[in-house]
Amino acid sequence: MEQLIKQTLNTIAHLANSKQVALFSVLDDYNGILIGGLFKGEFTFPNKTIEFKNTPLEKIILTKHTLTCHGTLIDLLPFPFYKGIDNSFECLCLPFLNDSNEIKGIAVFSKNKNFPLSTECLQTFTTLSPLIVAIMETAFKGELLLKLSTQDNLTGLYTRHYFETRLQEELNRSHRHGGVMSLLLIDIDHFRQINDSCGYEEGNRVLQEVAKLINSSIRQKVDIPCRYDSKQFIILSPNTNVDGAHILGERIRQSCEQLFFSTLQGIPFKVTLSVGIAHNIETALEETFNSSTNTNNQITELSKEELIHRTELMLYAAKQAGRNKVMVWW
Template sequence: MTSRSGRGLEKRKFKAPHLSKYSTSELKRSFVKRDRAIKIIKEMSEFLRILDLRESAILKTMIVRFAIESVEASHGSLIVYDPEKNKLRYQDTYVYDSDNKIILDPVVFESYSNIGEVEVEVGEGVAGEAYIKGIPILVEDIERSHYKKPIIGDLMKIDIGSVIAMPLKINNEVSAIFEITNSKSKLSFTQDDLETITIIANFTSTILENANLFLWAIHDSITGLYNNHYFFKELGDEIIRSQRYGRYFSLVMFDIDDFKNINDTYGHSNGDRALQMLSDCILKTIRKDIDIACRYGGDEFIIMLPNTNSESALKVCERLLNTVRSMKIECSDGRYFFMTLSMGISEYPKDGEESYFLFNHADEAMYYSKRMGKNRISLYQPEFSKLE
């Protein structure tokens, strides 16, 4: 006679139907792959920790590489939406080569001098549907599906077998698509792979949302230039660096001549347009990722030029002034106007070793330009401080 405890044990016999489907080699491969994915995600976390939040473009590119490596995919692409053409554009494409290295795909760049020329229609293929629906899509066998093969496979002359298309969302809006592909010679992607890519995409979305908040907090809303809070932090840091390494740098302060008259005559919307066009000129004139431009307030601007003496800064200002005063600002009613600048330059440490003196001396040089008739540039001189 079987005891109650014996019957209970029989009912609680261990069963693992979800494991019985797999062979030992398949299970081993699955565990190895999962361990690899966890390692890659940890590496990605470390990368994100040290990343400058202003470098969102670098982040998106690097995340594609992490995604490819985490699931050992053959290829991966970052696809972005082009609002002007209403199409999806391949921004970057990478290949996981025979040496297990992630490289920019050379075949694509032989066919297209610019990877941005590779486009697909919104809604077309796996990536297009993932963009429209805003959901991840796993296709284990593209030939047996209703989807069109990714165009990147034709360009690389690779027979693509399996595809994962993962939307990258920022504030619940799709900003890009990760398209991860495997050739037919490799195993198809699995649900585990999809979960891994989903973790990476969600992690990235959170970082990009934080980056957008950070960028919003340090930029002026009208011009897109840095605001004065961020500028003066950078100015303080530059003084410390210049003291440490014995370097110099220049500050340029300027405003638009008679800007109040522009607003009164042509309206504030056209005044804002003038500010935006000026900021575009500034960004085209200064060195990207080196010089820092700020809208200080109203129509006043400041530029910091690291490792630049006042004579070199004067040449930069001359280029900017010549560009701005030849620029025609057209109004919606057919009217137009021109603008000029009054500019002043101070140099560290010659004109001051503290931010207060550098700023005030650049400001005094700017007002000297105004006294001398506007539409000009002045290098700070000690006698400017004595002028009323």
């Protein structure tokens, strides 16, 4: 799927002589999805819903014509605006139509002043339009299959396999560009007793409600919530230090205390959570050579295995401390 979008973005960038390209799929007159982008040679796949209303993209959907307008960067990708703003640039919005003359996609790219688009180039885009639309539709079918393979059926959160893949990607990104990320490992206290006394149906409802609580507490499209095993969840939180992760963990733990469930006999009970937190950066203080007073910060990035292990140790510490607690590897 991503390979198809990469090829499409490369083709658009090459024909337009542009280093900044965003590709949108059109859902309706006012909404679309940012499915891929190219920024200075690096690909991204946000799959983010974007509102077109009151932007030039709305006009393009109505007219089905190419439009030149002011642009700015959103997530490092070009997006059009009617009025110029700070650090704005000129961009071109190019619609892609299918064989039925329905607009299915829009490419937005920064214009290269040294290489204005020729009539022949625009005609090439028109010729390629049905092919690009077909690629986008194929990509969405692949996205649906990917979602089915990466989404836990019971809770709707991501699977453990997806988590491990994304964790490695984020660690690689952190290694290249710097930055910090945190993991929150969340365990439902006494879950086996809940299943034994309340039945598996109520146990499943507990899992679903906790998953819903987690999903409503995180930053959408940023944090990555996953079902880690039968009674555990894990959150990958990019660009978040342990202070921010601790606040999130406490918010989830305290919110869970407000939920009520019932046994097979109708007796209400509460559910508590234990949370372990760690981050990918380790800072050690070392004395500066030939100095007894000055120190240097020695920063080390943890591997995937080390980061998960520390998070598990903190969860174990929370359990040992009496459960219903958040423990952090500072």
